[in-house]
Amino acid sequence: MEFKKLDAIQKRILMEVADLHSVPEGAYNIRSDGQLAARSNSANIEITSKENGSGIDIRIKPGTKNESVHIPVIMEKSGLHDVVYNDFYVGEDCDVIIVAGCGISNCGGQDSQHDGIHRFFVGKNAKIRYVEKHYGEGDGSGKRILNPVTEVYQEEGSHVEMEMVQIKGVDSTDRSTIAKVAKGASLLVKERLMTHGEQYAASAYTVDLDGDGSSADIVSRSVARDKSYQRLDLRVNGNAACSGHTECDSIIMDEGRILAIPQLEANCTESALIHEAAIGKIAGDQLIKLMTLGLTEKEAEEQIVNGFLK
Amino acid sequence: MLELKNISFDVLEGHQEIGIIRDVSFTIPDNKFVVITGPNGGGKSTLARLIAGIEKPTSGSLFLDGEDITDKSITDRARMGISYAMQQPVRFKGIEVLDLLRLAAGKRVSVADACQYLSRVGLCAKDYINREVNASLSGGELKRIEIATVLARGTKLSVFDEPEAGIDLWSFQNLIQVFEQMRDSIKDSSILIISHQERILEIADDIIVVADGMIDRMGPREEILPSLIGTASAVGTCVPFSGKPASVPKIPTDENGNPIPKKNC
Numbered sequence: 244m245e246f247k248k249l250d251a252i253q254k255r256i257l258m259e260v261a262d263l264h265s266v267p268e269g270a271y272n273i274r275s276d277g278q279l280a281a282r283s284n285s286a287n288i289e290i291t292s293k294e295n296g297s298g299i300d301i302r303i304k305p306g307t308k309n310e311s312v313h314i315p316v317i318m319e320k321s322g323l324h325d326v327v328y329n330d331f332y333v334g335e336d337c338d339v340i341i342v343a344g345c346g347i348s349n350c351g352g353q354d355s356q357h358d359g360i361h362r363f364f365v366g367k368n369a370k371i372r373y374v375e376k377h378y379g380e381g382d383g384s385g386k387r388i389l390n391p392v393t394e395v396y397q398e399e400g401s402h403v404e405m406e407m408v409q410i411k412g413v414d415s416t417d418r419s420t421i422a423k424v425a426k427g428a429s430l431l432v433k434e435r436l437m438t439h440g441e442q443y444a445a446s447a448y449t450v451d452l453d454g455d456g457s458s459a460d461i462v463s464r465s466v467a468r469d470k471s472y473q474r475l476d477l478r479v480n481g482n483a484a485c486s487g488h489t490e491c492d493s494i495i496m497d498e499g500r501i502l503a504i505p506q507l508e509a510n511c512t513e514s515a516l517i518h519e520a521a522i523g524k525i526a527g528d529q530l531i532k533l534m535t536l537g538l539t540e541k542e543a544e545e546q547i548v549n550g551f552l553k
Numbered sequence: 554m555l556e557l558k559n560i561s562f563d564v565l566e567g568h569q570e571i572g573i574i575r576d577v578s579f580t581i582p583d584n585k586f587v588v589i590t591g592p593n594g595g596g597k598s599t600l601a602r603l604i605a606g607i608e609k610p611t612s613g614s615l616f617l618d619g620e621d622i623t624d625k626s627i628t629d630r631a632r633m634g635i636s637y638a639m640q641q642p643v644r645f646k647g648i649e650v651l652d653l654l655r656l657a658a659g660k661r662v663s664v665a666d667a668c669q670y671l672s673r674v675g676l677c678a679k680d681y682i683n684r685e686v687n688a689s690l691s692g693g694e695l696k697r698i699e700i701a702t703v704l705a706r707g708t709k710l711s712v713f714d715e716p717e718a719g720i721d722l723w724s725f726q727n728l729i730q731v732f733e734q735m736r737d738s739i740k741d742s743s744i745l746i747i748s749h750q751e752r753i754l755e756i757a758d759d760i761i762v763v764a765d766g767m768i769d770r771m772g773p774r775e776e777i778l779p780s781l782i783g784t785a786s787a788v789g790t791c792v793p794f795s796g797k798p799a800s801v802p803k804i805p806t807d808e809n810g811n812p813i814p815k816k817n818c
Binding site: 464492526528529531532533534535536537538539540546547549550551552553 | 628632635637639643647648649656702706
């Protein structure tokens with residue numbers, strides 16, 4: 244199926260999760276309702292289906308620079324439970340952008356679930372930026388469920404930046420991310436999460452800083468509105484002369500609830516680990532300031548939340 | 554024109570009502586630059602908050618151009634033309650200086666226009682326009698951005714609560730020039746500043762002295778200022794041990810008298 248044959252809903256979802264308005268440049272793999280919808284390889288990036296059909300392998304040749312891979316997933320069928328294993332093999336000295344994401348449009352009465360298991364094997368001195376967006380829509384009674392698992396294995400001197408965004412429409416999410424970071428490698432994670440209605444979101448990170456000079460900076464910003472619940476579990480293990488920082492910064496509104504569990508384990512006297520966690524409602528002074536600029540209280544609240552999650 | 558008529562503001566402390574503002578009446582006419590001064594704890598900031606609508610008076614009324622605004626919200630008053638610069642400006646994670654200036658102007662001001670507001674308060678625009686209004690900014694930087702938001706609004710009444718508080722000497726000199734310029738281009742608007750600074754009092758048309766929640770005295774600068782010099786209500790910029798005013802860096806200005814920002818912009 245060609246990209247252009249995607250229907251209007253699919254195109255809109257693609258825009259939400261991958262910022263794609265048209266066929267992406269470079270390599271891509273689009274999965275729709277559990278099936279391959281479109282794929283393209285580039286000279287340096289090869290995407291192949293796993294033999295058992297459980298997912299795809301993405302191989303990026305050593306030294307590939309300034310290229311991107313898009314692997315969005317779209318789900319429209321109600322009642323579908325899609326499980327997919329995607330493995331990324333990023334060669335030495337690469338510098339690439341990987342855009343993943345899943346959008347569910349569930350207008351039916353049955354639950355739709357996508358569990359994406361992504362593994363990244365990042366070669367020496369390679370640099371990747373990984374962007375993952377989750378989005379849900381549809382007014383059916385069926386739930387939209389996303390349970391992503393991300394595993395990152397970083398070799399010496401590599402640098403991984405991850406942006407994980409889930410702002411709208413996902414009823415339930417249980418996210419697990421683990422990373423193992425070797426000598427001189429660095430990991431930077433920015434997570435943005437907003438829940439509303441009666442949504443539930445859990446996000447757990449376990450980062451092992453295994454090599455001297457390795458570092459991790461895990462920053463999570465979240466907003467829990469209405470009666471939603473979030474559990475944020477950020478753990479960094481310092482196993483060498485490393486530096487790790489986790490930050491969990493949350494706004495609660497309405498009857499939202501959040502449990503933040505920052506954890507640090509220092510297994511080496513040379514490891515330097517810091518965590519910060521803060522949960523609170525929007526400060527009254529922030530609302531007042533924006534109201535003195537002529538915004539209503541509701542507009543002020545929106546501006547503050549939008550800025551916070553930017 | 555802003556009019557306060559018999560404004561009182563009480564707070565409950567335990568079971569006792571304490572009068573923070575007691576029967577205060579005054580008028581800020583159009584085209585006037587008015588400074589409120591007086592001892593700390595005298596109720597000056599509370600007056601500014603009452604004018605902005607952040608606090609509601611226990612009794613009395615406020616009028617803006619003859620319209621009763623006593624029951625108007627903060628938002629309504631802002632839209633009617635009252636701007637308010639906080640003594641301790643707020644920080645916002647994720648909101649950039651440009652966003653804040655755009656919200657203040659109420660329209661999509663161009664980057665060039667936004668830069669002008671920043672330059673007027675002595676900030677190198679290109680260094681700040683995309684900075685977040687967060688904890689990475691110093692108190693003085695934040696204060697200048699706060700003043701820039703009021704400039705961007707350009708409303709008929711601008712209220713500044715101790716604009717000089719927390720600002721370093723260089724910035725203070727610059728700030729005086731900002732207020733001098735505002736005074737020169739005041740047409741059909743008015744400015745109310747709460748300040749102890751002699752340099753600001755010196756450019757006032759009228760001075761109101763507030764103490765113990767009441768007006769101690771008010772009138773034209775020439776009448777009031779001499780009695781304030783040397784008291785805590787009119788503090789000099791910086792006086793070294795010799796008793797002579799300290800030399801202060803001269804602010805470079807362009808041909809229009811606008812301060813030229815410190816760095817190469």
